[in-house]
Amino acid sequence: MWIETIGYGGKRPHEFFDELEKMNADVIVDVRWDPFHAFLGVYTKPALEKRLNNYVWIPELGNKVKTLPPVLVSEEVGVRKLMELTRHCERVVLLCAERDEKRCHRLYIKEMILRMVK
Numbered sequence: 001m002w003i004e005t006i007g008y009g010g011k012r013p014h015e016f017f018d019e020l021e022k023m024n025a026d027v028i029v030d031v032r033w034d035p036f037h038a039f040l041g042v043y044t045k046p047a048l049e050k051r052l053n054n055y056v057w058i059p060e061l062g063n064k065v066k067t068l069p070p071v072l073v074s075e076e077v078g079v080r081k082l083m084e085l086t087r088h089c090e091r092v093v094l095l096c097a098e099r100d101e102k103r104c105h106r107l108y109i110k111e112m113i114l115r116m117v118k
Contacts (some may be wrong), residue, residue: 001086001089001090001092001114001117002090002091002092003086003091003092003093003094003110003113003114004023004025004091004092004093004094004110005093005094005095005096005101005104005106005107005110006019006020006023006093006094006095006096007095007096007097007098007099007100007101007104007106008038008040008043008095008097008099009097009098009099010099011099013040013042013043016043017051020052020093020095023091023093024091025054025089025091025092025093026054026088026089026090026091026092027054027055027056027085027089027091027092027093028048028052028054028055028056028093028095029056029057029058029061029082029085029092029093029094029095030045030048030055030056030057030058030095030096031058031061031062031063031078031094031095031096031105031106031109032057032062032095032096032097033059033062033063033064033066033073034062035048035057038097043097045057048095056085058078058081058082059073059078060072060073060074060075060077060078060081061073061075061078061079061081061082061105061109063105068103068104068105068108069108070105070108072105072109078109079109079112079113079116082109082113083113083116086113086117094106094109094110
């Protein structure tokens with residue numbers, strides 16, 4: 001399995017979507033707590049669903065505290081849903097707002113999943 005992450009913060013929409021397209025993901029998993037509000041409307045859940053045919057939101061993987069270490073909405077349920085997706089997808093991208101993966105809870109999720117599939 002290949003799992004990568006992307007954050008749209010500070011990027012222009014065309015830059016973000018170009019970068020995302022190059023990742024050639026089977027599924028793009030939104031791990032934001034609230035994907036209905038974004039600084040730019042193109043990053044909201046409804047807009048992403050229209051633009052990306054491989055977009056999935058897993059609300060249980062949202063970070064309730066917006067800091068690190070993360071406090072996920074429901075880690076057990078979210079991880080189970082993500083693992084189910086990975087059974088059917090070779091290339092997974094975790095999406096969040098934070099530009100820097102190291103400052104975002106999506107890295108925590110990515111590392112947890114990679115430990116589980118080893």
